Amino acid sequence: MLQEENENLREKLRIAEENFREAEARVMEFEKQVAAVGKGVSLEAKLLNRKEASLRQREAALKEAKSKEGVDAELATLRSGVMNAKKEADSVNDKLQVTQSEVKSLRSMTQRMVLTQNEMEEVVLKRCWLARYWGLAAQYGICVDIAVTKHEYWSSFAPLPFEIVLSAGQKAKEEYSQTGDDNPERGKHVQDLSDLTGESNIETMLLVEMGLKELTTLKVEDAIVVALAQQRHINSSRLSISDLKSPASDPKYMEAVELSPEESEDVLFKEAWLTYFWRRAKTQGIEEEIANKRLQFWIGRSSQSPTSYDAVDVEQGLMELRKLGIERRLWEASRKETEDHDSSLTGN
Numbered sequence: 224m225l226q227e228e229n230e231n232l233r234e235k236l237r238i239a240e241e242n243f244r245e246a247e248a249r250v251m252e253f254e255k256q257v258a259a260v261g262k263g264v265s266l267e268a269k270l271l272n273r274k275e276a277s278l279r280q281r282e283a284a285l286k287e288a289k290s291k292e293g294v295d296a297e298l299a300t301l302r303s304g305v306m307n308a309k310k311e312a313d314s315v316n317d318k319l320q321v322t323q324s325e326v327k328s329l330r331s332m333t334q335r336m337v338l339t340q341n342e343m344e345e346v347v348l349k350r351c352w353l354a355r356y357w358g359l360a361a362q363y364g365i366c367v368d369i370a371v372t373k374h375e376y377w378s379s380f381a382p383l384p385f386e387i388v389l390s391a392g393q394k395a396k397e398e399y400s401q402t403g404d405d406n407p408e409r410g411k412h413v414q415d416l417s418d419l420t421g422e423s424n425i426e427t428m429l430l431v432e433m434g435l436k437e438l439t440t441l442k443v444e445d446a447i448v449v450a451l452a453q454q455r456h457i458n459s460s461r462l463s464i465s466d467l468k469s470p471a472s473d474p475k476y477m478e479a480v481e482l483s484p485e486e487s488e489d490v491l492f493k494e495a496w497l498t499y500f501w502r503r504a505k506t507q508g509i510e511e512e513i514a515n516k517r518l519q520f521w522i523g524r525s526s527q528s529p530t531s532y533d534a535v536d537v538e539q540g541l542m543e544l545r546k547l548g549i550e551r552r553l554w555e556a557s558r559k560e561t562e563d564h565d566s567s568l569t570g571n
Contacts, residue, residue, distance in 0.1 A: 338423045341503065342557055345550075348391055348499065349431040351384035353377040353438065355492065358384075360443050363450040370443075377434065385492055392495025395502035396522045428554075447489075448538065454483045480531035490529035493537035497521045497544065504549050507556045513547070 338346065354377035361370035381387065438444060482490065498521040505514040521540070524533060544550065 338425060338428060339557055339561060342428060342554070343423055344391070345553070346427050346431055347381065348388055348496070349435060350377055350381040351387050352496070353431065353434045354381040355384040355388075356438060356444055356447060359447045359450075359489075363447060365443055365446045365450065366441055373434075385488065388492055388499070389495045392498040392525065395499045395518075396525060399502060399505075399518055399522060448534075451483065451486045451489055452534075454485060482529050482531060482534060486534060487529045490533045490537050491525070493541060494521055494525050494529075494533070497537065497540045498525060500544060500549055500553070503553055507553060509549060509552050509556065510547055517543075 354374065357370055357374035357377055360366050361374050366373075378384075498518065501514050501518040501521060504510060505518055517540070524536070527533075
């Protein structure tokens, strides 16, 4: 029994030793594995460290490159902005030149649409003519259907036609006697007349010219001359407008006839009118020799009491003024001065 127990113990001991050796072998193997794993981890850590360093280098390089690219991009943006600004400046400059050209053109057009001082003065006097003769037409029953309306219209612009035209003739006479185109009274007179217009656009001149053409077409002035002469109780069968405009040497006019107050006023009105326009013609150098003679003639007549001779002479004087186109040529000369002035401004 004891021997059997010893054998059992030996067997157990042997088995325990084998188990120990096996366990020890496993431990050693495990240690080897752990060591191998440690080496792998260490290598991997080194690799990771290297990779991290490489990544950091790349990151720094990328940052530097990015910074450089940012500067280049900014420079490129600035260059692009400069080019765009230059293009815009060129475009603005082109538009400015076009605008300046348009402004000059508009200024020139505006100047052509605005009347000069002399032209405004002429408008005033022609309105006076229209107001006076439509008033006389209404008074003597000529063109009764429109005379009153026309008189009211033109009188609204020229309430004192006789006084204004006489004033213009007197000023022209004073200027001639003083031989002063630079006479300070000239500027005062022009201003006085232009104050009555309240307008300075070319439309006013066109309106008065249309009004004068209508007056002539309807032969209102001729009819008024006859009506005024009839006031002196002259036989109407012997009196016609052609008689009144015949030469003063005609036997019928060898003896001067005293005029009625209305006729005298009409003669004075027309003498002042002729004095004014011949004075302007002389100043502008239009028919200068004739203008000088006519100016002296009408100035001399203005100091005398009108007679029937004067009535004939003023009608002939008006016919001569129209035949020579003095009013039209004055207008053309004035417009040319305006255009020359505009051209000089445009040239600058």
